[in-house]
Amino acid sequence: MNKIIYLDAAASSLKPESVIKVQQDFLQNHYANAGRGICARSIYVDKTIAQSRKKVAEFIKTNPENIVFTSGTTDGINRIVNIIRGSDGFVGRPKVMVSDLDHHSARMPWEEAVNRGEIRFSLCPLDSEFNIDYSKIEKTDILVITAMSNVLGAPQDVKKIIEHARKLNKNVITIADAAQYVANLPIDVSDWDADFICFSGHKIGADTGVGIMYIKEPARWYPDKFGGGMVAKISGSLDNNDSKWTLESAPMVFEAGTLPITQIVGLPFAIDELQKHNDKQKLIKYLHTELSKIERIKILTKPDSHILTFVVNDMHCMDFGTLMGANGVCLRVGSMCASWIHKILGYNGTIRISVGQRNTMEEMKEVVKIIKKILEK
Ligand SMILES: Cc1ncc(COP(=O)(O)O)c(C=O)c1O
Numbered sequence: 001m002n003k004i005i006y007l008d009a010a011a012s013s014l015k016p017e018s019v020i021k022v023q024q025d026f027l028q029n030h031y032a033n034a035g036r037g038i039c040a041r042s043i044y045v046d047k048t049i050a051q052s053r054k055k056v057a058e059f060i061k062t063n064p065e066n067i068v069f070t071s072g073t074t075d076g077i078n079r080i081v082n083i084i085r086g087s088d089g090f091v092g093r094p095k096v097m098v099s100d101l102d103h104h105s106a107r108m109p110w111e112e113a114v115n116r117g118e119i120r121f122s123l124c125p126l127d128s129e130f131n132i133d134y135s136k137i138e139k140t141d142i143l144v145i146t147a148m149s150n151v152l153g154a155p156q157d158v159k160k161i162i163e164h165a166r167k168l169n170k171n172v173i174t175i176a177d178a179a180q181y182v183a184n185l186p187i188d189v190s191d192w193d194a195d196f197i198c199f200s201g202h203k204i205g206a207d208t209g210v211g212i213m214y215i216k217e218p219a220r221w222y223p224d225k226f227g228g229g230m231v232a233k234i235s236g237s238l239d240n241n242d243s244k245w246t247l248e249s250a251p252m253v254f255e256a257g258t259l260p261i262t263q264i265v266g267l268p269f270a271i272d273e274l275q276k277h278n279d280k281q282k283l284i285k286y287l288h289t290e291l292s293k294i295e296r297i298k299i300l301t302k303p304d305s306h307i308l309t310f311v312v313n314d315m316h317c318m319d320f321g322t323l324m325g326a327n328g329v330c331l332r333v334g335s336m337c338a339s340w341i342h343k344i345l346g347y348n349g350t351i352r353i354s355v356g357q358r359n360t361m362e363e364m365k366e367v368v369k370i371i372k373k374i375l376e377k
Contacts, residue, residue: 009356076198094141153307205270218250
C-alpha cells in the first residue's frame, strides 16, 4: 500500500509527535488519578491538569475558572442543555434559535428539548452565501451559533450575531459551537462574549475524549453532573438520607468523576502545534484552483474557506470516496452530520477535503493527479 494521504482533519486530526510522546511518558511514568490523592504522583497530576487548563484559558483568552473539561463538543452541548434546564432556564418555555449550518450535535440536543415541550423552536435565516444573517435574527431566549460549518468552512461573525441578539433581548443565552472554528482561527472569548463555547480536543491535534466547555459566568449555573470531585464537603445526618452538600467552586463543580487525564496532559502540546505557522489555507486554495478546472467537479465552498467541499457530476459521493480510498486518500463523503445545510444545498451528500498541520503541497499535487485519473476514466 502506498503512503496514505489524510485529508480528514475536520473529522479528526492526526496527532503531533509531541502529543503522542507526552501521553506515553505520562502513562508509563507519572500516571495517577487527579484531585484525589496526596502522594507525589497525585500532586504532579493535579499540577499538570492545572497547567493544561491555564494553557487552554490563554489559548481562548480567558481565565482557568471558565474552562471546564468535557469529552468533546457533543458532550458540551448536551451538557449545556442540561445545565440550563437544571438552572430553571426552561421555565416559561423559552425560545431557542438555531440555524441550518448546525452539526447534528449542535442542534439535536435542543430539538430533543423542543420535542419534550420544554422550549420553543425558531430558525435563524441564512443569507444568499449561506452565512447566518444576523440582521434577520428575531428576539430569542437562547441562541445557538455554529461558528464555522463543517460543510462550508466559512467563519461566522459570532460577535455581531451576539451583539444583535442582545439588542433584542439583553438576557439571551448564547452558545457557540466552535468545533471547526477553533481548528482554523484564533478565538478571543471576550470579543465574542458568548455565554458558552464548546470545542473538541481531537479536532485540534489532541487525543479523543477531551473537550472544552467555556462558561462565561460559572457561578450563575447549577451543575448537571453530581459525584466525586465536584463536592467540597458532605455534612448533615449521613445515616438519614438528609446529607447537606457544599459544592466546589468552578470549574471543579462542573467536573464530577474522573477526568480524561491522559488526554488533558496532551492537550497543551496540541495547542502549541496548532499555533505554529502553517499553510493549511494555502493548500485548500491550491486545491480550489486546480479542482475548479475539472469540468465534472462543482465546488460548493469559497476559495478562502477553511475546507473544500464539492460534488462530482454523474458520480455518487460514496463511489468517489471509495475510489479515493482505494488510491490511498482519506476524505469525508456523505451528509457529514449536517443534514440541514445539505437539504438547502440540494444534495444528499457531498465530498469534503480538510487539511491538518502535517499536510504538504506535494500531497495536494498528488491528490489532484489522483482525482484527474479517477474522473478521466
Ligand atoms: C461543527 C461541529 N460541531 C460539532 C461536532 C461534534 O464534535 P464531536 O464529535 O467531537 O463531539 C463536529 C464534528 O464533526 C462539528 O464539525
